[in-house]
Amino acid sequence: MTDDALLFQRACLYAESKAIGLESKDRLGHGSDGSVWKSSVPTAVKALYSQKNYLHELECYTRLKNAGVQQINGFFVPVLEGFDDSLMVIEISIVKPPYLLDFGKVYIDEPPPYYNDAQLMANAQAEWRGWFGKHWIRVAGVLRLLQKYGIYYMDPRPSNICTGEEDDEEDDSTDWSEMPAEEEDE
Ligand SMILES: Nc1ncnc2c1ncn2[C@@H]1O[C@H](COP(=O)(O)OP(=O)(O)OP(=O)(O)O)[C@@H](O)[C@H]1O
Numbered sequence: 001m002t003d004d005a006l007l008f009q010r011a012c013l014y015a016e017s018k019a020i021g022l023e024s025k026d027r028l029g030h031g032s033d034g035s036v037w038k039s040s041v042p043t044a045v046k047a048l049y050s051q052k053n054y055l056h057e058l059e060c061y062t063r064l065k066n067a068g069v070q071q072i073n074g075f076f077v078p079v080l081e082g083f084d085d086s087l088m089v090i091e092i093s094i095v096k097p098p099y100l101l102d103f104g105k106v107y108i109d110e111p112p113p114y115y116n117d118a119q120l121m122a123n124a125q126a127e128w129r130g131w132f133g134k135h136w137i138r139v140a141g142v143l144r145l146l147q148k149y150g151i152y153y154m155d156p157r158p159s160n161i162c163t164g165e166e167d168d169e170e171d172d173s174t175d176w177s178e179m180p181a182e183e184e185d186e
């Protein structure tokens with residue numbers, strides 16, 4: 001069986017346990033951490049490959065749900081609807097752009113070891129800024145606000161943080177070498 005078929009098998013076992021429908025044709029997306037399908041509810045059911053990514057993602061969605069967070073800096077955040085530790089499956093609400101999702105590659109409570117390496121972080125931020133163009137300032141605000149919940153989000157790509165606008169690639173050449181000052185959410 002292929003990796004993806006194995007993921008779908010686990011997603012189906014989860015769906016059965018919750019008495020919800022799931023069909024392979026309804027895949028919302030896939031990536032390095034797993035695959036996501038739209039259920040009959042509808043919700044998004046994500047089956048993950050690794051326990052580390054699963055636990056990190058579950059911890060983030062749990063923290064955000066407990067804090068009542070449904071959006072950050074104008075980006076909708078999926079709400080945790082269910083999970084199964086043995087199947088490494090999480091079920092979250094479906095979001096439409098602008099949205100923020102995919103907490104598989106976060107660091108929790110402590111930043112990654114390279115966080116204080118100014119050159120490395122400047123390079124990473126230059127790459128992120130290139131992807132988001134004029135939207136980078138808003139996205140950087142999201143990353144900063146997430147730290148209030150002990151979440152260091154290190155995977156800001158347009159597939160994970162979606163502005164819903166087509167000019168993500170546009171660059172306004174502003175020097176955002178510093179993260180913006182903290183802003184209030186909601
Ligand atoms: N709750 C959701 N609502 C709407 N679309 C979703 C939802 N969850 C996932 N998707 C879609 O599925 C895609 C893959 O999901 P996700 O980024 O969580 O997978 P991944 O395997 O962690 O990907 P990556 O390669 O970024 O690690 C997303 O880019 C998005 O298009």
Ligand SMILES: [Mg+2]
Nearest residue numbers: 031102159160
């Ligand atoms: Mg992703």
